[in-house]
Amino acid sequence: MSQSLSRALDLLDLVSHGVDSLDALASAAGVHKTTVLRLLQTLEAHGFVSRDAAYRYHVGSAVFALAETARDTQDVRRAAAPTLRALGAxxxxxxxxxxxxxxxxxxxxKVESRQPLRMxxxxxxxxxxxxTAVGKVLLGGLDESELRRVAAGADYERFTARTIGSAEELIAAANLAAERGWAExxxxxxxxxxxxxxxxxGADGRVAAAVSISVPxxxxxxxxxxxxxxxxxxATTTISAELGYTGRAPFILPPAEKAPRKELHG
Known part of the structure; x- marks a missing residue:
């Protein structure tokens, strides 16, 4: 770990325990005030600490958001685990x-395939x-402004000839995923x-996660x-119910392929 990162984390820990002034933080961390101020400014810019009118430092909103995301992720993993393994089996x-x-x-x-060729x-x-299918599904759960922001900033690396290559294509794919309840x-x-x-x-009706099946x-x-x-x-319906979702998820199957017409001879 770099020295700057280590010191920044130490400062964040001190702030979380009520050490709130520049002088007190510098003394507790054993670091010069100039260095402490620079690190605090970086933490503040990213929302991990905030500073009030009296120049006292407090834990910032980004810490609480990170904790909430981590808790939600763990809840989803726990709820999904039995169903994921049953789906894999x-x-x-x-x-x-x-x-x-x-x-x-x-x-x-992740549940590994039983096939010798693995992802x-x-x-x-x-x-x-x-x-990825999960990427499109999760984007389909965003509001329009967030979807457009993410699509505009995405790195459209071309993995194959079929890879989506523009924000317009990605937005369309995300909207299609939301409409039919799946993506590919x-x-x-x-x-x-x-x-x-x-x-x-999730219980709030928003997309909490996505499940995919991948096959060579x-x-x-x-x-x-x-x-x-x-x-x-x-599987996803079962997991959603475990999370408290009581609605009905959209699910529209792709149209069946028509069998070729047979010509009659006689």
Whole structure:
């Protein structure tokens, strides 16, 4: 850990325990006042401390927001865990749980596939917000202004020829996910992988997290992956109920492919 980061965390801890003046903080931390002031200014700029009219420092709103997000994430993980593992067991495929916070989508749980070919993804790592089913689902739960802000600032790295490449495309994909209750990554992040995702709703009716099923092409075709949508929806409905959601989540299946007409000869 860098010395500056370590000192900043020490200062934040001191502030949380009531040490609130520049002189007292410098004395308690054993650091020159100039250095303490610089670190406090950085913490203040990011909302981790605030300063009142008497130049006393207090814990900032960002700390409380971070704590609330962490608590919510843990609640979702606990509620989702049994259903995620049941979904992984019934499908035999990779199952992810992901959450959104401040413009970033992060994997917070994972059930490994029974297949020899496995996805390179890890709990705690961010997901490509424009090239994953969970990214589109979670964006679909944002209000319009937040959705547009995130889409405008996204890094549209082209992973495959199918990867979304603009804010307009991403906004459209997020809105479609919200309308039909699911999203897909059709070879958008990896050419050999298809993925479907659906939202988990919290007691307040907002999207709290997203669950996805990812399957290599050699295991199931794209059509075969879409056939897993009812199982995915059943899982997310169960988890949403565990979180206290009493509404009805949208769920519109893709239109069935029409069988080719047979020509009659005679």
């Amino acid at each position: 019934s499908t035999g495929q990779t199952v992810h749980l992901a959450a959104y916070d401040g413009g970033t989508v992060t994997y917070i749980d 390179y993804s890890r709990i705690g790592l961010p997901a490509a917000i424009h090239a 990554d059709h070879e958008e992040h990896e050419t050999f992988m298809n993925c479907i995702g659906a939202p988990i709703f 092409n050699v295991v199931l075709s794209h059509k075969g992956v879409l056939a897993l949508l009812p199982a995915l929806h059943e």
